[in-house]
Structure formats: C-alpha cells, structure tokens
Amino acid sequence: MAGRAARPRSDDSRCRTCRAPILTQLVGDRAALxxxxxxxxxxxxxxxxxxxxxxxxxxxxxxKYGPPRLTWITTWHRTDCPHQHVTEHRCDRQSADTLF
Ligand SMILES: [Zn+2]
Ligand SMILES: [Zn+2]
Structure with a gap:
C-alpha cells in the first residue's frame, strides 16, 4: 500500500472504561507520581x-512546542491563569459513594 498517512501517536489516551479523553503523565520533582x-x-x-x-x-x-504539561496547583494560583485546569480522572462508576 502506498501513501501511508502519518498517524497520531498510538497512545492517544482514553479511559478504557468510559472512553473519556485523559492524559497520563509523570509529574513531581522526580517524576515520581x-x-x-x-x-x-x-x-x-x-x-x-x-x-x-x-x-x-x-x-x-x-x-506551541512540546506536549502539554500538568503542573500541580498548590496553595495559591493566579485567578486569571490562561491555562486549562483539570482534575484527576475518576470514572463515574467508582466515585458515586464518595460524594459526601
Ligand atoms: Zn493555571
Ligand atoms: Zn473513566
């Protein structure tokens, strides 16, 4: 077959359970988490x-260069931060009993 198109990285990640788009990344000072x-x-x-x-x-x-990076928001964070804020992925199935 000729003309194979460049494919996106195969680890384009989605949750295997709920198919939500997720990003898995090592973060922290020593990339320990x-x-x-x-x-x-x-x-x-x-x-x-x-x-x-x-x-x-x-x-x-x-x-523009390189992949997105998750940065831990600690005690203070500017309110007009231009970046998106996200949280840990939790599947609905698992979180129902922790709301209160
Ligand atoms: Zn921010
Ligand atoms: Zn999920």
Missing part, C-alpha cells in the same frame, strides 16, 4: 465543587 488527568477543563465553580483533600487540581500548561 503518575497522574491520570481528565482533559475536560473546569471553571472556577467546578473546581471549588470538586475540591477535596484527596483530589488534586492540575494546571494544564500547553505550549
């Missing part, structure tokens, strides 16, 4: 609604 982030951007209200001790919010820093 593997994060699976939901690629759905959250607005400020949504971030406040889901915030809990065990659920981190990530700033998804994109650039």
């Amino acid at each position: 593997t994060v699976t982030a939901d690629l759905t951007a959250l607005d400020a209200e949504q971030q406040a609604a889901i915030r809990e001790p065990n659920r981190l919010i990530w700033c998804l820093r994109t650039s």
Whole structure:
C-alpha cells in the first residue's frame, strides 16, 4: 500500500472504561507520581465543587512546542491563569459513594 498517512501517536489516551479523553503523565520533582488527568477543563465553580483533600487540581500548561504539561496547583494560583485546569480522572462508576 502506498501513501501511508502519518498517524497520531498510538497512545492517544482514553479511559478504557468510559472512553473519556485523559492524559497520563509523570509529574513531581522526580517524576515520581503518575497522574491520570481528565482533559475536560473546569471553571472556577467546578473546581471549588470538586475540591477535596484527596483530589488534586492540575494546571494544564500547553505550549506551541512540546506536549502539554500538568503542573500541580498548590496553595495559591493566579485567578486569571490562561491555562486549562483539570482534575484527576475518576470514572463515574467508582466515585458515586464518595460524594459526601
Ligand atoms: Zn493555571
Ligand atoms: Zn473513566
């Protein structure tokens, strides 16, 4: 077969359970933590609604060069941040009993 088109990377990631677009990335000082982030951007209200001790919010820093990078949002973060904010991916099936 001639003219094989360049294909996107085969690890274009989607959750195997719910097919949501996700990004799995090593983050942290020593790339010690593997994060699976939901690629759905959250607005400020949504971030406040889901915030809990065990659920981190990530700033998804994109650039023209290179892949997007997840950056941990710690205590303070500018409110006019131009990047998308995302959180860990959790499948609906697994999170129903942790809402309260
Ligand atoms: Zn941000
Ligand atoms: Zn899922």
